[in-house]
Amino acid sequence: MLHQAFTHEARLYSVEQIREIEALGLAHQSEATLMQIAGLAAAELAIKIGASKQVPILILAGPGNNGGDAYEAGYQLARQGYKVACIMCGKIEKYSQDAQAALQRAKDTGLEFIEPGALINDTSATSRDWSLVIDGLFGIGLKRTPESEIARLIELINNLAVEQAIPVLAIDVPSGLNADTGQPVSPNSAVIKATHTITFIANKTGLHTGSGKDYTGKVTVNQLDIPEDFFPKCRSHLNECTSLLRALTPRKQNSHxxxxxxxxxxxxxxxxxxxxxxxxxxxxxxxxxxxxxxxxxxxxxxxxxxxxxxxxxxxxxxxxxxxxxxxxxxxxxxxxxxxxxxxxxxxxxxxxxxxxxxxxxxxxxxxxxxxxxxxxxxxxxxxxxxxxxxxxxxxxxxxxxxxxxxxxxxxxxxxxxxxxxxxxxxxxxxxxxxxxxxxxxxxxxxxxxxxxxxxxxxxxxxxxxxxxxxxxxxxxxxxxxxxxxxxxxxxxxxxxxxxxxxxxxxxxxxxxxxxxx
The missing domain is CATH 3.40.1190.20 (Ribokinase)
Known part of the structure; x- marks a missing residue:
């Protein structure tokens, strides 16, 4: 018996459930709107955790809608006067229409674009100072190990973040991590080690158990303005202090x-x-x-x-x-x-x-x-x-x-x-x-x-x-x-x-x- 209602942040949903909620959300508002809300939320959190207008922000944008969220975050940051460089890891023709629109908005604000290989192989690129890294490579749908060039990019970012004490913000889930299980998507998969994760629609079990806690850092949940009615009854939750209140019966004076x-x-x-x-x-x-x-x-x-x-x-x-x-x-x-x-x-x-x-x-x-x-x-x-x-x-x-x-x-x-x-x-x-x-x-x-x-x-x-x-x-x-x-x-x-x-x-x-x- 659970004695107290859980907060939205404490409710844990599976990837399958998130997809179903997202589908209902798309029927309520356009995908472009969801992407814009996600990008703005990521940009606002990036500013809170260390983005600087004097030192550029590095964005890793993957081939799916997670990349679209990253472009939208870059656009929001650039229009507020932040210097943003973006590594584009997807082919434009394979992006969804909304991700392409987010990419175009990012380009129109003057983002610098860097080839993945340039960062990996060019020492001048790796020696640059970054105030923050935003990881938008892969989201909750990743089922296979990131390919060689992207795997090397992930390892490079992890090393740079440690060496230079750079905060890393993962969008939805650190790239390479299974959002359901908290383990890398495959035994040898490279995984982004984030200091912060902003996860969308609802919280995910894998961010909080197994190896997940080694990769996610501090987790922030953003519901993307999806109505509460679209969320099914939840059977999994975080075991937080507030949910434990009233589980202990106060002791009576007349006790032995x-x-x-x-x-x-x-x-x-x-x-x-x-x-x-x-x-x-x-x-x-x-x-x-x-x-x-x-x-x-x-x-x-x-x-x-x-x-x-x-x-x-x-x-x-x-x-x-x-x-x-x-x-x-x-x-x-x-x-x-x-x-x-x-x-x-x-x-x-x-x-x-x-x-x-x-x-x-x-x-x-x-x-x-x-x-x-x-x-x-x-x-x-x-x-x-x-x-x-x-x-x-x-x-x-x-x-x-x-x-x-x-x-x-x-x-x-x-x-x-x-x-x-x-x-x-x-x-x-x-x-x-x-x-x-x-x-x-x-x-x-x-x-x-x-x-x-x-x-x-x-x-x-x-x-x-x-x-x-x-x-x-x-x-x-x-x-x-x-x-x-x-x-x-x-x-x-x-x-x-x-x-x-x-x-x-x-x-x-x-x-x-x-x-x-």
């Missing part, structure tokens, strides 16, 4: 520890006790009323840093009525298998992570048992675990993360958090969220155990599975973002350091929920 649920952590085989302890600490920091930790290895008498956590021998703690987090440091022994069967059969709510996922991937009986559950369940695989669960390889998962998450949710009748850049949260009914927080500081051991513990604590506090998963993913990533912003990481940030920040983030969400009512 039993009001906020019991979390039982199951894991911690020999040599991996730390994983279970991290998950338990995360549950404690995330508001669980009571936290228990049962380990396959001999458990410590208590956690000296957090003596609030209660340790139990396996089998001593009832799983009935508890939220169970199973997997951190679990291993794949026969004892681990038996423990997983018991958890699936008896836990009131369940979070499955790490080795518990590997056991499920290898056993069809466990898969059937899991699918038959009708109580809350969250699975938190990373791409390799997801590949094992779907009997695929990691490349298959990463090549279409939204599709993989949806397949997992349906196959196991559970909410999925597919971890990674732009984590995907997916419900069995197909509703999907792309997380907006997090950074490479999370690429270290133990952070997944922390995420599982946070999700378990939220389930114990009566969040439904989808809310628990999306809040957990958001606060987990936000904690890392806050730490990095203060100079802790991304290199060397440890999972334990996330815990106080996660607590702070959850409390801030709860406070905002109260004050927004």
């Amino acid at each position: 520890k039993g009001s906020f649920g019991d979390v039982v952590i199951l894991g911690g085989a020999m040599g991996m006790a730390g994983a279970a302890i991290l998950a338990a600490r995360a549950a404690q920091y995330s508001g669980a009323g009571r936290t228990y930790c049962s380990m396959l290895a001999e458990a410590p008498a208590y956690d000296s840093l957090h003596p609030e956590i209660m340790f139990r021998k396996l089998g001593e703690e009832s799983l009935t009525g508890a939220t169970v987090v199973i997997g951190p440091g679990l291993g794949t022994s026969a004892s681990a298998y038996a423990l997983l069967v018991s958890a699936i059969q008896t836990a009131q709510a369940l979070v499955i992570d790490a080795d518990a996922l590997n056991l499920i991937a290898a056993d069809t009986k466990l898969q059937a048992l899991l699918f038959s559950r009708n109580t809350p369940c969250i699975l938190t695989p990373h791409p390799l675990e997801a590949a094992r669960l779907l009997n695929k390889n990691v490349a298959d998962i990463q090549n279409n993360r939204p599709q993989a998450a949806h397949a997992l949710a349906q196959q196991f009748n559970a909410v999925i958090i597919l971890k990674g850049s732009g984590s995907i949260i997916c419900n069995p009914d197909g509703s999907l969220l792309v997380n907006t927080t997090g950074n490479p500081a999370l690429a270290s051991g133990g952070t997944g155990d922390v995420l599982a513990g946070v999700a378990g604590a939220l389930l114990a506090q009566a969040c439904n599975s989808m809310d628990a998963a999306r809040i957990a993913a958001w606060v987990h990533g936000h904690a890392a973002d806050e730490l990095v912003a203060r100079g802790t990481g991304p290199i060397g940030l440890t999972a334990s350091e996330l815990l106080p920040e996660i607590r702070s983030s959850i409390n801030q969400l709860a406070y905002q929920a109260i004050t927004s009512n």
Whole structure:
């Protein structure tokens, strides 16, 4: 259940849906009008992010309507007194009528035109100063690798932008990136690395997950004045802070520890006790009323840093009525298998992570048992675990993360958090969220155990599975973002350091929920 309406910018549509919306928009207003609106919006953003009247702007214009948008942007900039040079990468006779008209307007304003080969081969051209690069090579329709000369041009622009600290504005999508999946259109495809992307009609999933975040920079959405009625119901959204408000129930004064649920952590085989302890600490920091930790290895008498956590021998703690987090440091022994069967059969709510996922991937009986559950369940695989669960390889998962998450949710009748850049949260009914927080500081051991513990604590506090998963993913990533912003990481940030920040983030969400009512 999603508690709050999403903004237009947070709604994510597929390329197929965008095409359908565009067709309706063209019936409402001409293609030339849409192109003019797009070009003007791109020009206005270019001015905001660094275009200078003293140093020329370089525009890359491709062979399709994306090139037409680029010409229109060049025209708008030139008529405002900006110096613009354009690399024309399409043949005029192959442009649409509207793109040809945009090109002619650009020529009439005195744009300088440079041959692609001249920029690639002429050192005087590459040594020129540029205040901004606008990428209008390819849009959302690109399905094949950019050809050799254009591929070399993309690589040249990427290098120049880094060497000279030039901002790069991509029109609609960075050229070479698949707007649905967030991956290059082919494994060896060159992709523009933009600092900013202005995307038209609606936001796209691929700009926010997988490799997409490495190429898009800051994303701005422009609806092109297409009426709201032309947009179909949306099933995919960005997992933003504002959409989480009211997902946490404010705590009553008349509360006690039993009001906020019991979390039982199951894991911690020999040599991996730390994983279970991290998950338990995360549950404690995330508001669980009571936290228990049962380990396959001999458990410590208590956690000296957090003596609030209660340790139990396996089998001593009832799983009935508890939220169970199973997997951190679990291993794949026969004892681990038996423990997983018991958890699936008896836990009131369940979070499955790490080795518990590997056991499920290898056993069809466990898969059937899991699918038959009708109580809350969250699975938190990373791409390799997801590949094992779907009997695929990691490349298959990463090549279409939204599709993989949806397949997992349906196959196991559970909410999925597919971890990674732009984590995907997916419900069995197909509703999907792309997380907006997090950074490479999370690429270290133990952070997944922390995420599982946070999700378990939220389930114990009566969040439904989808809310628990999306809040957990958001606060987990936000904690890392806050730490990095203060100079802790991304290199060397440890999972334990996330815990106080996660607590702070959850409390801030709860406070905002109260004050927004």
